[in-house]
Amino acid sequence: MNTLAEENYLKAIFALMDENGEVMVNELSQRLAIKMPTVSSMMKKLANKNLVTYESYKPIRLTEKGRVEAALIIRKHRLTEMYLVEKMGFGWEEVHHIAEQIEHIQSPELFAKMDELLGFPALDPHGSPIPDSSGKMIPREYQKLSHCKTGEKVKITAVVNTSHEFLTFLNGKQIHLGLEMIIHSLEPFDGSMTISYKENKETISSVVTDRILVEQL
């Protein structure tokens, strides 16, 4: 069994591999807010447990075993978030920090029950896919809203960042998953975008459009 610290490293490596392909000690250090020497020595430990491949000064990669263990923690995280929103009435902005703790609970029964009560959901409340119980995850190939062009009609399928502040900002603008919108204009100078949806017309910065994933309608 892996420790709490090990589990958090695995999850972070998984996310960084997803974003950038390979992972440097430096990146992992910043992501986890843990100093490089600590990360470096943890990588030796994880390599020893055959969860990552790692040689000094070379990039880090999850092994297949490591990838599956990371995916199963992410599964617990996302099932929990979905359960908290759908069955307990929490807002999508409230659940991440609770799931960050519950993802480490050791109880296959608990997560199997959540899964069952939720009807075996494919996505979490932020639109991210929930890995199956063997660790398989269907990758989402949606595009960033920031990459869309004027005149396009799109539907929000996921958000990239799940911080309380970002999601509360979206709540304030009544922006949520499934929302359909038209791109009115795109400011070339700073990438800010004017969109319309329902009765709203809003201008949002590229900081926001970079964190929203959409599908073309």
Added chain:
Amino acid sequence: MNTLAEENYLKAIFALMDENGEVMVNELSQRLAIKMPTVSSMMKKLANKNLVTYESYKPIRLTEKGRVEAALIIRKHRLTEMYLVEKMGFGWEEVHHIAEQIEHIQSPELFAKMDELLGFPALDPHGSPIPDSSGKMIPREYQKLSHCKTGEKVKITAVVNTSHEFLTFLNGKQIHLGLEMIIHSLEPFDGSMTISYKENKETISSVVTDRILVEQL
């Protein structure tokens, strides 16, 4: 904030004070399956944090602060057990080891929500009182079934031991909270008791009758 280890010590001291009044290093050591020198040094740490009173070779007691912190962990434990049984469909024999982990989750919102969804329950699935959010717990002074006499009619109000094995044993005999029974006979030699309830007539040992709490009807 207290560590996981500290929280488990506080809970154990609380339970032992409840059972025996005062707590010896030895008892705590056995209860937690942690060697005495470790317990001894932890007591210094907890005394330093003003959670217990402790002097070498003297019995351990929780301070008022320690008592409240212990009660709040027990509150989280029992709310969780109740939630798992009432809202998720677990059996009363399945929930203790899950609650043992979830009791350490730091999220007032999560437990407030459980409490609300459950309608602010006073008792957990094993009949134990749930402390309120200020750490107050109404003690319930039921008597052990083993102390009852032949001919008495009683109702089961709580079970003392919440191990999977004990509760599964009770399930097998269709014994549950709220069950009313008549004491047919009591064997003086070994304390075994013959009881009848519904269509059942069973003889149960004193190991069992010691762990069942009842009220007189």
Added chain:
DNA sequence: TAAATTTGTTAGACACAACTAACAATTTTA
């Protein structure tokens, strides 16, 4: 290519929470 910057490792320290071995105090029993 040489210097500067960034990235990473090694070495040594520390806090926490566990352990064993040895010894000391307290309580029970003879």
Added chain:
DNA sequence: TAAAATTGTTAGTTGTGTCTAACAAATTTA
């Protein structure tokens, strides 16, 4: 009350996961 048993402490060790200081390698910039 003396011996034995039980209970508890002290001292020193271990493993985990963090840190800082110092140094080394790799990459970027001049």
